[in-house]
Structure formats: structure tokens, C-alpha cells
Amino acid sequence: MSAADTPAAAAPRTRRIIPFLVFALAIALLVATPFLPNYHIRVINGLLIYILLGIGLNIVIGYAGLLDLGFVAFYAVGAYTYALLASPQFDLHLPFLLILLIAAFLGMLTGILLGIPVLKLRGDYLAIVTLGFGEIIRIMMNNVDWLTGGPQGIARLDKASVFGIEFARPVEIYFLLLVIVFTVAVLVWRMEQSILGKAWAAIREDQDAARGIGINTTNAKLAAFATSASIGSIAGVIFAASQRFVSPESFTLQESVLIVLMIVIGGIGNILGIVAGAAILILLPEVLREFAEWRILFLGLLMIVLIIIRPAGIVPRSFGPDKLIRGLFGK
Amino acid sequence: MTLIFQNIRKQYGSNVAIDDVSTEFVPGLIHGIIGPNGAGKSTLINMTAGSYTVSSGAIVLDGRQMQSLKKYEIANSGIARTYQNIRLFDQMTALENLEVCYYPTEVGATWREVLWPPFSRSQRERRREACMEILRFFNLQGYATAEAGSLPYGRQRMLEIARALVMNPRVLLLDEPAAGLNHHETAELTAKLAELRSPARIMIIVEHDMDLVMTLCDRIVVMHHGKLLFQGTPAEVQANPDVQLAYLGTANDIDEIRAAAQDRRAKLGIRARQRS
Amino acid sequence: MLGTIIQQTVNALTIGSIYALIALGYTMVYGVLRMINFAHGEMFMLGAYAAFLALTLVVGDIGAVGAIGLTLVFFGAIVAVGFVGVGIERLAYKPLRNSTRLAPMLSSLGVSLSLVTGVQILAGPQPVGFPSFFPTTRFDVFGGTVTLVQIGILIAAFILMFGLYMLVNRSRMGIIVRAVSESRPTAQLLGINVNMAISMVFFSGPLLGAAGGILYASYYGIMSPTMGAVIGLKAFTAAILGGIGSIPGAMLGAYILAFVEVGGTALLPVVSGGVLGTEYRDVLSFAILILVLLMRPAGILGEPVSEESMVYKREF
């Protein structure tokens, strides 16, 4: 008689089945995606970009507990970096990977520059100030016509290519995104586990007590802001490369709010939660496309219901990727 | 190695909370600060730890002026504290509450920790072992993976002290560590604190529980209306008429001081239960 | 020149009054629940639609309604929206009262989305013309032009704000609300009916917002399902600027924001020598907001965070 047959082992087994099912479904979807019609691939690509954005913003909101409503500014920085350096606008055509690095750096820089003055502020004031910065950046992009093309945006961006391989068709972008999202997710997750990640958590829980144990909260928060900003910026580059057109319309306040919603509905502070949140807020409207404005109404009501029944999100903070892996492989 | 208060003052507008207090704390001893409510005991602790600014005067540790440093810099120069109202990192596990204290020394290695798994493994192992040791000292090892906020109240008090000890501070400030604890827990706390007495450590306890203060402390500072009223050994304090007057106005019986302390404790106990 | 100054001042006062009516709702809810109610802009929109519905359905023809009829419609509509506000609080925010601070805020986003889409489905997405509650008379004042509508809005807003002021500072209900804002747990211990106080806030906030909506719609002659979003954000900015949680702060912030906007439009191109056009007006407003917050982190009239109250326990 094996141990698995005893009643005592039955409970963990059922507990294991849910993560297993979720995981299997996710893998199946990932494997199946390249074989789907392009429309589906594009939808998945959009989903992946939002997951990337969610992972980035989650560092600030979920880990460090700072409400940032201007995240879209960094997304815009990345997108416009690509648009300016790989388009006929200034007839610059730098390689994709180089732009990715430049954008990550610029995003980080913007994050730090915005962060230095505002990080002293608390909660809601921080939220409105970041919102203000996001709007300022969008208005600038709309108005500095000689640089950004103003409301006309920048069109005919180069196709992304890495070592001679072109990434332009939806399926190619999909693979590119998959690699980047996976890499970023793993790095960010390891960051959360690191001493810096623990310091973020401490700041989130009690900023003053965190100072009391010797954490330079300003620096730690800046690190969170900078990391998050550079991820947002990377997402922007990929967005621009896949859309091959950027204009200020894509970087409105609503986008920032959508990403915050994604994180909170999915499960704040948890990468798996972001995936869940993105699936609901990005995929669901696509699935319900036929219902026109009714789908938006449904989404609004669903949001209220979800938040009321699961205020901490669909996937709890404690059910992180480590738990999933342990659940799968029974460690 | 000493911690010296030189004529420190704390003012809120025209309201003077601490008025010209000078004293000295030495290693190897446990110092108590007592006084009626509003005497300025906690304000002293808060100023020492950098939670409040010092209006004038100086706080000197090993010849170094502390009062103008930022709070985290004060912590990093070896002053650790606990809080009157427990302030743990509620959603982090007990173990993580301790581990995070390694931030000042290990944050520089964050990139290696993120990018190089073998390094992070050994780093984490080391950190975990050191923290588990402290947890074991406080009999908290069973709670290592529980969220700090979910611990029983008494255990949270212990965990907070454990957290203050991780960096092996030279000055340990305990702000009413026995508040809200029952008799049994207070006894346990007293025993643990006695064990923490070390020739390399200055311990300062603000406490209303006179039993604890009188058994544990070697020196006692009595505060009254923001002024230093008296300092001396427990016996000297108990015998001093000024102290008795300060506590009770007219009474001359130390038992009534105790009663007042008990009353206070009961009140805090109620608050503690509501919290948890 | 004098004419322009007078005219711009009246313009700013009119816009500021409407901002103020809405900002009050944000600040009152924040005072009591420490929650940003993103659905508040929709109360403003509902006010206009409710009044329009009342005018067309109940009264029929606008021309036939006298001043008394219009006043009745006005108060009927704003009271109705007040009750909607209470209902929404019960359904969407109350269950989250002991949850994280982020949860009710996001729930309010859901409410906002649902209300906008709901109205779009019911009344159509297009803007609809709105009858003026005031005769369209104009006055010339030293070369500036002031309309009766503007004066009407100023008077109505002042009456409503004075009413709120009296309610909060003089009535028993106001004392209860203020006690709950001060400290909910303490108020609860003192036996104050906290639910009652919160309902009161969620009644009067939307009521004022709705009043703002009707005045707005009748001033601009138009209403649309999305009208709450932009103006809501501005009023929210005003509330923060003045110090969220503070009632005089919200009013002050609203007028400051309005003057900054009007002043920005008038002066930006002149001051910057034509480099920055009127399109940078919102940049100016946000920049001033940010500067104010950096100097006074709790807004102009917000209570500065004292050292003792510096409890940084998790905020979200």
C-alpha cells in the first residue's frame, strides 16, 4: 500500500490538482498560441504586454506599497524611445536590442527623476502626484510636435530584428514577448525574494519601523520606482515594435488605472495574480467582443463583485510562484 | 562606550515635552525609565531612536552626535528599538521580520543575489540560520513561517524584541515591553531580558510594570513633567519621597505606585485584545 | 483690459464654483472613510441626467415650467442622486470597509465604469442638449461680459456650500460626521452610529455633486455620459490641492484650480513669450499641484502630519 492511498495524503492531492490544472492550461495555451489564427495571437500578445506592465507596476504597488497612478508615463517613454530611434522621424534606425537597453535605462532615469521629489509623499498624495506626472508626460508628447509628431504620432516604425531575425508578424512578436516576459518575471520574482524585496515588503507594512531597523527607505523606494519604470519602458518598446505606430492616445490615464486594476483584482503583490488579473481584464472584453457596450457594463459590475468577494485578489499573496512549483512537483 | 543625553529638549510649539534632560547610560547595565503618564518617557526613546527630532541639546553615542542623523542612520549606528504599540511587519512571516534586518549590510549584494543562484542560496541559508537562532532563543521557532500579524499578542511582543536584536545592537531601547502581557508572559519576558544583559550592550527599558523594573533594572531614571526628577538604584528610587509624590500626588506607599501600573496594564490589555 | 480681467475673474469663479461642489464630495468621503471615491464624478453626471429626465418625463415641456417648477426639479433630482449615492455605498463599499484601502477605491472604479456604460446604454452615448435653468441675459460690466447663468451658478453654489457648512458645523448630524472623520474607532466606542454618519456623507456628497452637474449642464447647455470623468478628475485634483479631508480646503482648492486654469490660458503664451501655448494649461495645473504638495505634503489646508501621528502602518 503506497502512502498516496492513505486518507491523510488525499487532502494534499486535491490541493495539488488545482495548481496543476491551472499550470497545464497555461502551458497548453502557450504551446497552442503559435498555431492559432493571427487575431488570437495578437490578443495573447496584448495580454503578455499587459502582464509585463503588471509585473513592473506591481513592484511599486504590490511590493513596496506605493500607489502609482502614472505608470503609463514609463510605458510611453519606452514606446517613444523606440519610435524616435527606429523610424523615419529622425531617420535613425538603431538595432532593437540596443534600443531595448537605452529604453530600460531611460525608463530607470525617468523613474528616479520623478521619484526623488515625490517619494516623501504619502499614500493618496503620492497617487495624485504620480497621476499628474503621467498626465504631464502625455500632454508633452501631444504638444512637442517637432520631437514626437504631436497628436499625429510617429508612424512607419522599423520592424524589430534581433541578430538578423525579424520580429514583425504576430507570431514572431509572440516569441519575443514570451522570452522577455519570462525573463523579467523570473528576475522580478528573485528580486522579491532578495533582501531588497524583503525591505520593500517592510516599507509597505510599516515605513517608520522599516527605518527603525536601518533601511534607507528613500533609496529602497527609488530602487523600486526605477526597476518598475524600466520594466514599463521595456514593455513600451515591445508595444511600439509590434504596433509600429505610436501616438499619445495609447498612453492615457485609463491605461494606468487598468494596470492597477489588473494587479488588485488578480492578487496584489503576486506575479501569478497579475496573470490572472490580466486574463480577466484583457481577455474577457475580447471574448465578449460581440456584446459591444454591454461587455463594459458587465466588466464594471464584475470588478465590483470580484473585489467584494476577494478583496485581496483572486490569487492570494501567499500563493506565489514558489508555492505553485512546490504544488506541482510535490516538494 | 556610553550613551549620553546632553541638555536635551523637545518642544511642540510652546509646549515643552522634555525639558533639559541630561543623563548617561552605560553598557552592561539595564536602565529603566519610569514616570507617570505624560512624563516624557517615550519621547526620550523616540528621540534617541530618531523617530522624533530633538529641539536642542545632544544625544551622544561613543562620542558621536546622533541627534541630527536620519532615523535609519541611527539604527545603523547600533541603536535598536521596540515600540509601545507593536509595529511588526504584519504580512511578513516571523522569520522574514528578522531577516529583513540584514538589509543595511547585504543590500549591496542584491544584484548578485538576484542573478547568481548559488550565491543567493548560501546567503539565504546563512541569514536564515542566524535568525532562527534568535527565534529559538525567544521560543518562537514554531512560528517562523507564520505571518507576524497572526501571532498571539504576547508572541508579537517577543518577536519585536527579537527583531531589535538581529543586528546585535549596542543600544537596545524597549518601549513598554510588558504592556498587555499577562503574569506568565511578563515573567518569561523578565527572564529573557535578564539573559540579554551583556557587557557590550546598553539596555534601556521604559516600563509601567514596577515589578519588572525593580527586578530587572540596575539604574532607574524617573521622569516627571518632562524633567528628570531623580535617578538611582531601584532601592534609592523606592525610598525617594519626591518620586512617590510625583506618582501619586500625596501618597507615600509604593504599593499604590504598583496599583497605578496595574491599572494602566489592564487598560492596555483591553486594547491589545481588540487589536488581535 | 479691465473688461478682460473682470470677465476672466467671473469665468474663473463660475468654473471654480462647479469644481467646489464636486470637490466637496471627494473630500467628505475621504474624511470619513479615507477612500478616494472614483465614482463621484458619475454622481455629477447622474445629476444632470436625473434633472433632464424629470424635466422631460414629469414636466413635459421646459417652456411651461416656471421658476418654482425648475426649483422643484432641481431639488428632486439632487435628492434622488443623494439616495443613489447612499445605495451605492451600501452595495459596493460597505462590504469592503474593513478591507485594504485599495479595495473600495477600485470598487468605486467599477461603479464608475458601470454607471457610465449604463447611462450610455439607456440614454445613448451622444451628448444631449440641456435646457438652461436661467434666462440667457447678458450684462456688460466695464467691457467684460457676464451672463445671468454665471451669476445664478455663483449664487446657487454659495447657497449650497453655506448650507453644507451650517450642516457640518452647527447641526447634530454634522457633529456626528465630524466625530467619525476624526476617529472612526473612537466614535464607535462613544456609541455613535457610524453607519448613519457614513450614509449621511454619501448622501450629501453626491447631492452636491449632482447639483454641480445640473448647474454645469445648464451653463454649458450640454450633458453626456462621460462628462463626469474629466470634471471629476479636476475636482479631485482641487480637493487634494486644498487638502483632502478638509471641507474649506476643497472649496479653496477648487477656486485656486479654476484661477490657475483661467490664468494659465490667459498668461502662459504671454509669459513664456509664445513658447508655451494654451495647450500647456493642464501641465501648469498639475505642476502647481505638485509644487504645493512638495511644500505642504497634506495640501493647503490639510492637517500637517505631526510627529506623533506619523503612523506609517501599511496604507494599501
Next chain:
Amino acid sequence: MKFAASLCLGVSLLATQALADEVTIGLAGPLSGPQAYFGTTWHNGFKLYVDQLNAAGGVNGTTIAIDQQDDKADPREGTLVAQKYCDNDDVVLGLVNFNSGVAQSTLPIYEDCSLPTMTFGSNPALTQQGYKFMVRPVANDLAGALLPAEYALGELGAKKAIVVNDKQVFGQGISEIFAKNFTSGGGELLDTLAIAPTDVDFTAVLAQIKSKNPDVIYVGAVMPQLSLFAKQMHEQGVTATLLVPDGGYTPDFISQAGEANVQGTIVAIQVPPMNASPDIAAFGKLYKEKYGEEAGPYSIYGYVQAQILEEVLKTTKGFSREEMNDALHAVKVKTAVGELEFDEVGELKVAPSYLYKVEGKDFMMIGSK
């Protein structure tokens, strides 16, 4: 695999089996959000005519199915819709994208899958990027802003103008062209003022304008801002003549601004008046019967596009996308707005352009080109 995928996404590609006697037309525009009104009414105009065609048994027996999608005026949504049409082999032609900004991101996708489109974005740049599968059945902004500038200089004898624009693709583009035409005709441009696309209060801008005392004001924006501007302009006592682009050509413009506030306003648009021809009058009446409301400002365009479609179906050699594209580019058809044909880049050869003046409750035609 395909089944699994559909299951995963829950998307059922509507079972429009490729019947030889039915073609599917993609119809994309903003159906939700702030611009929903324009998208819906434009689409309704199209559907109105298509329904007539289908009721009559189709065009030479070919009936028309419509796959209507919401692009939310958002480039990201637009690309998804574009891809959806591309993937669906039944879709042989698209009427797409109300906004030039959205068209900018979707046109490359349509080009990649050879799906011919009639685009609605009026920005001149769209046709200058070498797309082979697009036509623009409406006049672009170059044409839209010429007539009013000429009229202002000539008939009105205006010397000084102020241009106001909403810093959007359309508004900024068309007002720049107006300014260019006005100054090159000898007029003086006093100032260019920008407003935010979400603004409703223009009193501050108007007070500025008033102090400069221009002869004419050109506002490059859309409804409802145009009516708000007109109303406030009158209330603030600004007496210059107001010139607006096509968005103002709707009864809403007059009713929302108030009749008294818009008298003498000049509106330039690419269509003749609703009462100009029996065709258009009939359309307006039909529209109201069917949808219970007045036709939107762009409904007539949708109607015209359906007429173009009818001609394309009549003349096409087959129903493949390439064949449809050839027929589309070669089309020559009499529509409710006159005879239309396309040049090699897909622009209208003769883009009819009209000028109206508001008199009473009506738009009186005062010029055309």
C-alpha cells in the same frame, strides 16, 4: 487545435460559412467610449443602405453580411479588430476606423493581408504612405480647409484670423491647413490657441480672443466642443465670424449651442445639405424611421460607402480580396453626394466640398467646390 483555441478564448467566429452568394464586410469604429456616437451613427448609415440591398435580394444575388466591431477609438483595439478581419477569410472588404490615429496602426495590417479598406481617417498623411489596399471615400483635410479660407478672405473680407485647435490628429491637421491657406491668401494669423480635447469651458480662451479682436475664428475640433465654443463665444460677446469643419454640420450644433448663438456660423463639409437632394432628404427620413433619432453627422458617409460597395460588387470580377481591391480602386459611382472615383493613391479624384452658413435652424449652402 483550432477548436481548443476557440474554447480557450471563448471566441466563436460567427458561423458565416463562405457562401458564394454572400460577402462579409468588416465594419470597425468606436462603438463605446466618448466617440461611440460618431461610430454608431456612421455605421448605422452604412447598415441602412446594406439592409435595403439585402432586402432587395442582394447585389446581383450577392447578399452582404456585416461583421461590426468596436475599436474604441483605440489604436490597440483597432489592430486586434484588423487582425480579426484579416484572419477571417470571409471578410473581403473593410470599412474601418473613424480615427486617423487608429488607421495609422491598422493600415499596415490590412496591407499585409491584402484586405481592401475604405478608411475614414481624413488625415492627408494616410494616403502618402504607399498603401495599395486602401481608398478614402471622403475628402481629406486639405480639401476641407481650402474653401472656408477662401470664403473668409473673399466674401467676408476678413484680414485677421485666430485659429483654435484641439490638439488631436484631425483638429490640429485641418486648422494648420486653414491657417496656411488663410495667410497665403493675404490674411494675417493673429494667434493659434490650443484647447484640450476634453475641455468644455472656453471662456478663458475666448476672453483672450476678444482682446485681440479678430475678424474670423477657425475652430479645428469636433462636436460637442464646436457647439460649446459657439455658445460661449456668443455669451462672452465675441463678434467675429466663426468657421468650423464638418463636425458642426449637424442639427445638434444648432440645438446644443442655442439657435441665437450660431447665426452666421460657417460650416465646411464634404456633403451637400440634407435637403439639397431628394436622395439625401430621403436618407435622413429613412434613418429617423429606422433608428428613431436624427442621422448623425457622419451617417451620410456610411450611406455613401454602402453605395460604393454596391457598385464594387456589381463590377468586381470575383469575390477574392484582390479582385475586390481592383474593383474598389476602379469604381466610378453616382452617390448621394455626387459622382465619386479614386486616383492611384486611393484619394477621391474630385472630392466634393461645400460651405454652409447657419441661418435660423438651417444650414444654407453658400458655396461649393
